Amino acid sequence: MLFSPxxxxxxxxxxxxxxxxxxxxxxxxxxxxxxxxxxxARPWMDASRTPQDRAKLALAAMTQSEKLAIVHGDFPCAGDxxxxxxxxxxxxxxxxxxxxxxxxGVSNVCNRSALRLLAPWLPPAEATELPAPVARAASWxxxxxxxxxxxxxxxxxxxxxxxxLSGMANIVRDPRFGRSFETLGEDPYLSGRMVTSEAGAVGDxxxxxxxxxxxxxxxxxxxxTSSSDLDERTLREIYLPAFETAVxxxxxxxxxxxxxxxxxxxxxxxxxxxxxxxxxxxxFHGWVMSDWILGTSSTIASANNGLDQEQPAGxxxxxxxxxxxxxxxxxxxxxxxMVLRTLREMFAFGIVDDPAENDGIDAAAGASxxxxxxxxxxxxxxxxxDVLPLDASTTRTIAVIGGNADGSSDGRATTSLIPNPEPxxxxxxxxxxxxxxxxxxxxxxxxxxLAGISARAPGASVTYDxxxxxxxxxxxxxxxxxxxxFARDTQAEGTDRANLxxxxxxxxxxxxxxxxxxxxxxxxxxxxPVTMPWLTRVPAVLExxxxxxxxxxxxxxxxxxxxxxxxxxxxxxxxxxxDLPTAGSANQWPGVNNKIAYREGVFVGxxxxxxxxxxxxxxxxxxxxxxxxxxxxxxxxxxxxxxxADVSFRVRNSGTRxxxxxxxxxxxxxxxxxxxxQPPRAxxxxxxxxxxxxxxxxxxxxxxxxxxxxxxxxRNDWALAPGSYxxxxxxxxxxxxxxxxxxxxx
Ligand code: BGC
Numbered sequence: 001m002l003f004s005p006x007x008x009x010x011x012x013x014x015x016x017x018x019x020x021x022x023x024x025x026x027x028x029x030x031x032x033x034x035x036x037x038x039x040x041a042r043p044w045m046d047a048s049r050t051p052q053d054r055a056k057l058a059l060a061a062m063t064q065s066e067k068l069a070i071v072h073g074d075f076p077c078a079g080d081x082x083x084x085x086x087x088x089x090x091x092x093x094x095x096x097x098x099x100x101x102x103x104x105g106v107s108n109v110c111n112r113s114a115l116r117l118l119a120p121w122l123p124p125a126e127a128t129e130l131p132a133p134v135a136r137a138a139s140w141x142x143x144x145x146x147x148x149x150x151x152x153x154x155x156x157x158x159x160x161x162x163x164x165l166s167g168m169a170n171i172v173r174d175p176r177f178g179r180s181f182e183t184l185g186e187d188p189y190l191s192g193r194m195v196t197s198e199a200g201a202v203g204d205x206x207x208x209x210x211x212x213x214x215x216x217x218x219x220x221x222x223x224x225t226s227s228s229d230l231d232e233r234t235l236r237e238i239y240l241p242a243f244e245t246a247v248x249x250x251x252x253x254x255x256x257x258x259x260x261x262x263x264x265x266x267x268x269x270x271x272x273x274x275x276x277x278x279x280x281x282x283x284f285h286g287w288v289m290s291d292w293i294l295g296t297s298s299t300i301a302s303a304n305n306g307l308d309q310e311q312p313a314g315x316x317x318x319x320x321x322x323x324x325x326x327x328x329x330x331x332x333x334x335x336x337x338m339v340l341r342t343l344r345e346m347f348a349f350g351i352v353d354d355p356a357e358n359d360g361i362d363a364a365a366g367a368s369x370x371x372x373x374x375x376x377x378x379x380x381x382x383x384x385x386d387v388l389p390l391d392a393s394t395t396r397t398i399a400v401i402g403g404n405a406d407g408s409s410d411g412r413a414t415t416s417l418i419p420n421p422e423p424x425x426x427x428x429x430x431x432x433x434x435x436x437x438x439x440x441x442x443x444x445x446x447x448x449x450l451a452g453i454s455a456r457a458p459g460a461s462v463t464y465d466x467x468x469x470x471x472x473x474x475x476x477x478x479x480x481x482x483x484x485x486f487a488r489d490t491q492a493e494g495t496d497r498a499n500l501x502x503x504x505x506x507x508x509x510x511x512x513x514x515x516x517x518x519x520x521x522x523x524x525x526x527x528x529p530v531t532m533p534w535l536t537r538v539p540a541v542l543e544x545x546x547x548x549x550x551x552x553x554x555x556x557x558x559x560x561x562x563x564x565x566x567x568x569x570x571x572x573x574x575x576x577x578x579d580l581p582t583a584g585s586a587n588q589w590p591g592v593n594n595k596i597a598y599r600e601g602v603f604v605g606x607x608x609x610x611x612x613x614x615x616x617x618x619x620x621x622x623x624x625x626x627x628x629x630x631x632x633x634x635x636x637x638x639x640x641x642x643x644x645a646d647v648s649f650r651v652r653n654s655g656t657r658x659x660x661x662x663x664x665x666x667x668x669x670x671x672x673x674x675x676x677x678q679p680p681r682a683x684x685x686x687x688x689x690x691x692x693x694x695x696x697x698x699x700x701x702x703x704x705x706x707x708x709x710x711x712x713x714x715r716n717d718w719a720l721a722p723g724s725y726x727x728x729x730x731x732x733x734x735x736x737x738x739x740x741x742x743x744x745x746x
Contacts, residue, residue, distance in 0.1 A: 045093055047353050052285070054352075055343035059336060061092055067339045068322050072314030073099075075293075077110035080125055080358075082161050083292070083438065084110075084312035086342075094346065095162070095355050099311070102152040102166035102202065103182045103439035104548070105130045105366075106159055109292075127155050128366025128549060129443035132435060133168060133198075134528060135377035135545035137184035137570035138623075140662045141688045142197035144376050149198035151369050153205025160358030162351040163254065165438075167199045167211040169242035170258075172528065172571050173218035173604055174582050174589050178495040181435040181527025181546050185570025186605030186620065188238055189683045192245030200250035206350040209251075211243050213258035213291055215273055216598075219590060221496040224294050226591050227261035230598035233676070235262075236711035237602050244282055253286045253345035257307060259295050266297050274306025287341040292438070303330040308338040363444040367550050374547045374554035380565035380624040381573075384539040387519055389561025389626055390482060392457045399476045399517070400450050402467025402509055403433065403486025403525060407448035433486075433525030434546045437493020443549035449486055449523070452552025456560050467504065470512035477517040484521045484559070485510050491527035496590060500531045500577055510534045523555060529573040532617060543567070561626055566660035566688070568623040568732070572606050575617040581608040606733040607679030621664050621683075621732035627693075628659025632737035634698075637727045639745050643705030643720070649729050649738055651689065652696035660690045663699055664730055667707045668739075670723025678710060678721070681728055681736075703727070708744045720746060 039046040044058035059067070066089050073084040074096075081098065088096030101107035106127035128151055130136070136148050149166075156164045170179070172186040184191040195211065202209040216228035216239045230239070246252055255278060257268040267273060268290045278284045287308040290296040296310040299320040310317035324330040346352050380388070390398075400406075434440065454462045460481075465473045467485070477483035487506035491497065501507065502524075514520040514537040521540040524530065525547060535541070542565065544555055557563045574580055581600040582589035588597050603611050606620035634650040647665055666681035684707035689697055705718075712719035725744060730736035 042093055044347070045352070051344045051347035054347040055340050058092060058094060058343050059340050062089065062339065064325075066092075067335055068318075068325075070342055071308065071321065071335070071338050072310040072317040073312035075313035077312065080108065080160070081110040082108055083165055086309070094343070094352060097163050097208075097346075098161045098356070099163040099165060100156055100159070100161040101438050102156055102164035103168055104132055104435070104546075105152060105441040105443075106155045106161070107439050107441050109438050125159065126363070126442050126444040127159065127361060128363065128370055129434070129441040129446075130370050131374045131377050131548040132181040132527060132546040133184055134181050134570060135547065136198070136373060137190060137194050138379050138543075138545065138567040139373070139376045139688075140190070140568045140570070140686055141376060142193055144373055145194040145198040146201040147369055148373055149201025150205065151366055152198075153202035153207045153209070155361045155366065156202070156207045157205050157356045158359050158361045160356050161207070162349075162356045163208040163210070164202050165210055165212065165256065166202060167195050167209060167246065167252075168213070169195045169211050169246065170213055170217050171239055171242070171604060173598070174580060175500060175529040175571060175574070176497040176589070177218055177528075178220040178491050178497060179435070179437070179493055180571070181491045182439055182493075184242070186572060187570065187683050188241035190570055190686070191242035195242055196246040196249045199246050199252055203251055203253065203349060206354055207356070208253035208345050208349045208351060210254040210256055211246055211252055212256035213267075214243060214255050214278065214288075215239055215258060215267060216262050217258035217260050217267070219496050219596060220494055222591060222594060223259040226594045226596050227264045228596050228598060229263055231601065232713050233711040234598055234601045238604050240277065243278075247278070247282045247284045251348060252284065253349055254289050255284065255286065256289050256291055257295060259291050266302075268295050268307045269298055269301040269305045271305035279306060285341060286345045287338070300324050300329050303334060303338070308341050361444065367445050370548045371550035371554045374544065374550055375557060375563040377545060377567050378547070378554070378558050378565050379543040379567035379569055379622075380626075381541040381543055381618055381622075382535065382539070383624055383626070386626070387539040388521065388542070388559060390457075390559050392459065392560055395457060395460050395481050397480040398453060398457060398460050398462045399473070399480035399483040400453055400462060400464045401473045401477065401483060401485045401513060402465070402504065402506060403449070403488050403523070404466070405449040405486040406464045406466070407446065407450070408466075433488040433551075435491045435493070435527050439493070446549045447552035449552045449555050452554070452556035453484070453559070455553075456556035467506070467509045470505070470509045473509060474512040474516035477513045477520065480517060482519045482521065483513050483517040484523060485513050486523050486525060488524070489526040489528070489530055500529055500574070502526075502530050507534055511537055514538045521559070523559075525551070528571055531574070531576060535617070543569075564625050564628070564657060564659050565623065566625055566662075566690075568621050568662045569618055570620070572609055572616045572620045573618040575615065579609070579614050579616065602679060607682065610680040610733065616734075619732045619734035621662070621730070622734070623662070625657070625659035625661075627655045627657030628653060628661065629655035630661045630691075630731065632663065632729060632731075635727075635729055635738040635740050637740045637742045639743060640702070641745055643709075643745050644707065645703045645727060645742060645744065646700065647685065647703060647727055647729070648698060648700045650696055650698050651691070653691035653693050656693055658690065658692045660688055661731065662686055662688045664732065665701055665703065666728045666730065666733065666736070667703065668726040668728055669708060669710070670721050670725065672710060672712070672719070672721035676710065681733065682707070683733070684727075705744070720744060
């Protein structure tokens with residue numbers, strides 16, 4: 001056919017008409033979609049309804065087998081399946097759940113674990129490795145937790161998942177707990193504040209957030225078999241409040257029940273915990289999922305007592321649950337409630353309306369946020385003679401020693417990567433300052449301490465020694481202006497620590513190096529407290545925790561004073577293991593015959609040291625800054641009608657540098673009786689502020705009634721003891737600066 005201009009014009013006009021018709025049709029379609037009645041066929045897709053109503057409508061449309069498919073995971077997982085999946089219902093437009101770990105950043109058990117052994121060619125699933133939760137707690141700054149939660153939520157969604165397994169709210173009962181690094185420390189109030197802001201921020205990214213491990217999961221080596229035996233008051237005052245705070249103050253999608261038993265009853269079939277307290281008393285309307293594989297141990301008891309979803313498979317909640325429902329052993333109404341709770345959160349967090357896509361993470365943004373969090377989490381423990389901060393213009397030779405600070409041990413430049421294609425439970429090889437187990441992140445970009453320090457001091461000669469030969473390291477230190485020794489511990493899920501000693505013979509290394517160079521600085525990269533028999537030999541110690549992928553940049557900026565350290569300990573550092581609340585009693589730690597007696601009761605952490613008059617190495621709430629010195633004055637405590645108090649005081653920076661302070665408010669309570677004794681003080685509020693030298697600020701904080709109450713087991717309720725109360729304000733649990741007597745309103 002010959003080409004004709006007329007024909008070409010006619011064709012173009014026809015195309016334009018066709019395009020216009022398409023646009024019009026699309027417009028009508030959009031109008032129809034948004035017109036009233038557009039969701040007539042699928043009313044649960046109407047986003048103007050409440051999540052609860054939408055869940056009810058979807059539930060009403062589901063078949064029995066669709067309901068049964070939602071109450072358990074689809075194990076085995078593979079490849080990038082995260083930590084587990086639950087089938088969706090495409091017929092109803094309801095996506096499946098894709099669940100991934102998130103304590104330290106987005107981890108990915110399926111990608112890293114046993115299945116990876118079978119498919120080693122799979123690329124590792126990379127994400128931002130944040131400082132560990134215990135580090136974030138050391139910031140004593142809920143905005144830091146929120147920043148971490150924001151990264152976790154954003155990357156969970158960016159990698160295509162819609163449920164984050166984060167929000168660990170277990171208490172450090174004993175610092176030998178192998179998962180201390182994943183906790184938010186030893187105090188229920190601090191943990192509650194931090195986990196609430198973190199979980200809220202995860203949820204803000206339209207990812208279902210969670211809390212775990214409910215409850216009293218405070219050791220790991222025997223978690224599958226042991227019973228945490230504790231009285232109701234201890235449970236309510238120490239081990240539940242962090243969960244309670246989060247459930248009552250932010251939308252929580254899922255609570256994971258723990259592996260352990262509580263007073264002999266499996267946590268995942270514990271009616272008192274799951275139904276009476278969590279769902280009925282706290283009004284939690286999300287779903288309870290079991291911890292992975294061994295978390296569920298029955299069908300009927302678990303379903304009837306409050307477990308809503310078995311993970312990651314359906315050993316008990318697959319065919320056995322179908323049978324149990326058929327025979328009336330689990331009521332249909334209970335199955336409906338299990339499904340309703342799950343669907344409700346899927347609507348509430350937007351994962352039905354806005355399904356997550358695997359778009360990839362913004363690694364540069366994550367690295368920068370990881371650095372900022374690490375900088376605000378490090379705790380300066382000692383700085384004798386102001387040896388820190390270092391002056392890059394006068395420090396000519398720097399020895400960097402030990403701790404795999406050059407990242408060479410695994411063949412990839414990282415201080416915190418565990419090349420870990422192991423089945424669970426994974427142990428962190430001694431090489432890396434990062435905790436092992438399900439929270440392990442394969443970091444997207446890593447800056448080692450050696451790289452960070454070298455970049456920060458370009459004019460200096462920076463030399464690394466791996467520290468395996470203390471004499472060789474000491475000789476390098478002797479030739480250097482300053483020696484920086486990196487030291488670490490080993491923590492991993494599935495294990496507990498035998499002691500609080502540093503790894504790799506670091507104690508002897510530090511002593512040798514310190515003997516050779518009086519300007520020896522120790523940087524600890526630990527998941528919790530360690531003992532420090534060498535402390536008097538060194539002038540400076542910085543606790544950097546497991547600092548995440550941007551460790552090197554953050555540590556260099558802290559050591560050289562670009563950032564003034566501002567962290568405070570979220571956990572007491574004991575002088576010796578003999579001082580621990582559980583010391584000398586195998587019944588208390590690690591337990592005997594699978595029973596762990598929480599005989600220390602509410603005297604956990606600083607509550608124990610205060611009660612017994614034991615001086616710890618470093619108390620809860622402690623931390624220094626460069627040139628910061630703060631005066632406290634003008635305390636006023638006024639009772640509020642609801643039983644709480646308004647507390648005001650003034651803080652002034654009387655030091656020489658702009659620095660941060662964390663004023664801590666403690667409630668000092670009378671004993672209800674000779675048999676019900678209260679700890680000398682309990683954290684009730686805190687804030688973090690930054691002041692220039694000479695500047696002061698008035699602090700106003702509100703304490704709620706709970707700050708002054710104890711759990712009365714006879715009345716099964718919170719109560720106020722008769723007697724005298726005071727409010728104490730200080731810079732740590734052991735450094736009380738102001739105190740005022742006070743009578744709470746009954
Ligand atoms: C851990 C949980 C984790 C789960 C899934 C379990 O072993 O206890 O914290 O979320 O695995 O990875």
